[in-house]
Amino acid sequence: MEQSKNTNLRFLSVTTLNVLITFFELVGGLLSGSLSLISDAFHNFSDTFSIVLSYIANLIGHKKATPKNSYGYRRVEILTALLSSIILILISLFLLFEGINRIQHPETVKGAIMFWVAVVSFIANLGAALLLHVGASNNLNIKATYLHLLSDSLASVGVIIGSIFIYFFNLTWIDPVITILVSLYIAYESLPIIQQTFRILMEGSPDIDVDHVKNDLLAIPEIKDVHHFHSWSINENELMASVHVNLSDLPLSETEKIYSSIENILKDKYNIRHVTIQAECTRGLKKAMCLSSEDETENLKNDK
Known part of the structure; x- marks a missing residue:
């Protein structure tokens, strides 16, 4: 105040x-x-x-x-x-x-x-x-x-x-x-x-190394793969992100612990304060983290 x-x-x-x-x-x-x-x-x-x-x-x-x-x-x-x-x-x-x-x-x-x-x-x-x-x-x-x-x-x-x-x-x-x-x-x-x-x-991505983000998240033992990572800025200080991660078929209580680990990594290393995480078992597994627009569209169709 x-x-x-x-x-x-x-x-x-x-x-x-x-x-x-x-x-x-x-x-x-x-x-x-x-x-x-x-x-x-x-x-x-x-x-x-x-x-x-x-x-x-x-x-x-x-x-x-x-x-x-x-x-x-x-x-x-x-x-x-x-x-x-x-x-x-x-x-x-x-x-x-x-x-x-x-x-x-x-x-x-x-x-x-x-x-x-x-x-x-x-x-x-x-x-x-x-x-x-x-x-x-x-x-x-x-x-x-x-x-x-x-x-x-x-x-x-x-x-x-x-x-x-x-x-x-x-x-x-x-x-x-x-x-x-x-x-x-x-x-x-x-x-x-x-x-x-x-x-x-224009929702352009901030200056973040996507490969480093992927490697940091894959360092969490329960995560098998990372894909569909997107980041953008609300203003020059507030960064947002969304990401899909492949996990084993875990209870929700265990999944929430992994979510917390992901949030802490993105907050501490990349200053991303708000992240939306989607957990999947096999959906999108081994897909490239950054897809071309054509591949992205095709994968979304296949997911449906």
């Missing part, structure tokens, strides 16, 4: 900071003529939108499971992380085209105003990123938001450096170049999150 309150407070603080930064950079960009400041203001606006989405998703994700949603609502956070990352990609494309256009059609930039606005923005963005850093390691949704804020901080560093060169050497082309570099960095950081969320939503 205390952790939830702290998370809510961090989200509220970060949202407030980003709203202030957005207006501050927008006004500063218009006064200085800096494209990098204006683009960063739009970036911050998207961050504010993403943070609000993340906050709502965090609340929904912690709702208890229901009969209709037996796995709970944690996938909402994955959907939000995907949406936030896609927004970042679109913003990076917009900044890229605007930067190229400004190089072709340069404009006057006031380096002094640009410098001080960028310094204040950097401090605020870094503070907001640090507020979310604690939860970014084990929550993909918070990580996506954290990367939003971190990219803003790095963008502000680039703007600060660019403003110095503009002020002392009148190198106005640096402003759009910084914008282009920031856009490429945003895309670089966002693509892995999009790939990971797609894999989770």
Whole structure:
């Protein structure tokens, strides 16, 4: 409960900071003529939108499971992380085209105003990123938001450096170049999150060596064979699995002990917290653990 309150407070603080930064950079960009400041203001606006989405998703994700949603609502956070990352990609494309256009059609930039606005923005963005850093390691949704804020901080560093060169050497082309570099960095950081969320939503298998799983389970004396092993993710932290095992014709009380052994192995070695186990005597015996889709379909027909 205390952790939830702290998370809510961090989200509220970060949202407030980003709203202030957005207006501050927008006004500063218009006064200085800096494209990098204006683009960063739009970036911050998207961050504010993403943070609000993340906050709502965090609340929904912690709702208890229901009969209709037996796995709970944690996938909402994955959907939000995907949406936030896609927004970042679109913003990076917009900044890229605007930067190229400004190089072709340069404009006057006031380096002094640009410098001080960028310094204040950097401090605020870094503070907001640090507020979310604690939860970014084990929550993909918070990580996506954290990367939003971190990219803003790095963008502000680039703007600060660019403003110095503009002020002392009148190198106005640096402003759009910084914008282009920031856009490429945003895309670089966002693509892995999009790939990971797609894999989770498509029920892709986590990074687990299936042969090792089979050998570990076959080490249990009562298990003759293992097949039809499937694993997937509810989110980036919760793994699920199902497996068929061939046993002798044992009493149910003995079978339950074997189930417990299987569950402990999958939990301790592979971090699989929920597993569905089907015990069989001869059905599927000696079948390959990972079958091609055609073989799988044929075996299911034969089983019937």
